Amino acid sequence: MFVSKIEKNEMDQLPFISFKGEIHRISTKQQTLKAAAWLSQQSVLGFDTETKPRFSAGKMFKPALLQLSTKDRSYLFHLKKTGFPSVLREILSRKDLVKVGAAIRDDIVGLQRYDSFNPAGFVDLQDIAEDYGIAEKSLKKLTAIVLGKRISKSQQISNWEAYPLSTAQAMYAATDAYVCHQIYHVLMEHGEEKKSPRQRMYEEVLEEATRLMKDETDLIAAMANVSALLKEKFNFWWVGFYRVQGKPKELVLGPFQGPPACTHIPYKRGVCGTAWEKQMTLIVPNVEEFPGHIACSLYSRSEIVVPVFDAQQKVRAVLDIDSDRLNTFDTLDKKYLEKICRLFKNLY
Ligand code: SME
Secondary structure, three states, X not given: OOOOOOOHHXXXXXXXXXXXXXXXXXXXXXXXXXXXXXXXXXXXXXEEEEXXXXXXXXXXXXXXXXXXXXXXXXXXXXXXXXXXXXXXXXXXHOOOOEEEEOOHHHHHHHHHOOOOXXXXXXXXXXXXXHHOOOOOOOHHHHHHHHHOOEOOOOOOOOOOOOOOOOHHHHHHHHHHHHHHHHHHXXXXXXXXXXXXXXXXXXXXXHXXXXXXXXXXXXXXHHHHHHHHHHHHHHOOOEXXXXXXXXXXXXXXXXXXXXXXXXXXXXXXXXXXXXXXXXXXXXXXXXXXXXXXXXXXXOOOOEEEEEXXXXXXXXXXXXXXXXXXXXXXXXXXXXXXXXXXXXXXXXXX
């Protein structure tokens, strides 16, 4: 549906995008109240901030500008004039009012330098783009891939503390927040219709696993629940973990769901030992065609094995799923199972 990557020369061919709606420059308390009243009636806002560039190490500047934009109205808050009043902090703390940006962490950290608030309802395009198969992260590239347009970055390092801002600066600032709004809109439009039932099931499992593991400190308990979740949702033939254990190191059976299985698997042996050795997910459409496959059960016809890495990127276990049918697993399974396995990182 979207290309994964885009080269600079391809982007250079695209037409420029700029915000065509109303730009409201906000610099007084009165204007802020009025703007906030309008903004809080919306459901999705493009979000960005601009900070005066720092050319040497040392103290970071506070953001000079906060932009909140819909498709036809963009508000530019001159924070150096208005401060960061509670009406704005409220908008940025509302769970039910979506604020969409790119790499928003830095913007939020910057805003917290004015006054602390509880950020809620934020969506980072960098996170969700991945779900649509987009590998690029920069707003410029996301704009090119999702909207087929080019944004100019010529004003990026201008003096955002200047007052009033030049027309070019105001347009740049409004456009940045606006494109976030538009990219989100397009992704959401494509999102649901493109999602297969299987993808939705994986999203549910991922959500549930994330919730179950949030406060879990015991590895075995977490593995037991993840095995159960996957088995329950997909009714796979066998789902379980093998953990790297002992001296010499080998894979030892851990929590699983399904019929009894082999308990010890040496390094490089079988699909599990090979996934450990190669430190990568292996999809086996037909186990009979995998040299060295270890048949724990005669019913197993296809298989996927996903390594579980610790924070130092060392393989500490593998997640193994067997199916009693051929060709059960593909890159969708790989993508979600890898996400699920990443949840274990903090348990080592
Ligand atoms: N088939 C695996 C062994 C584990 S069982 O399938 C549960 C392998 O070849 O590594």
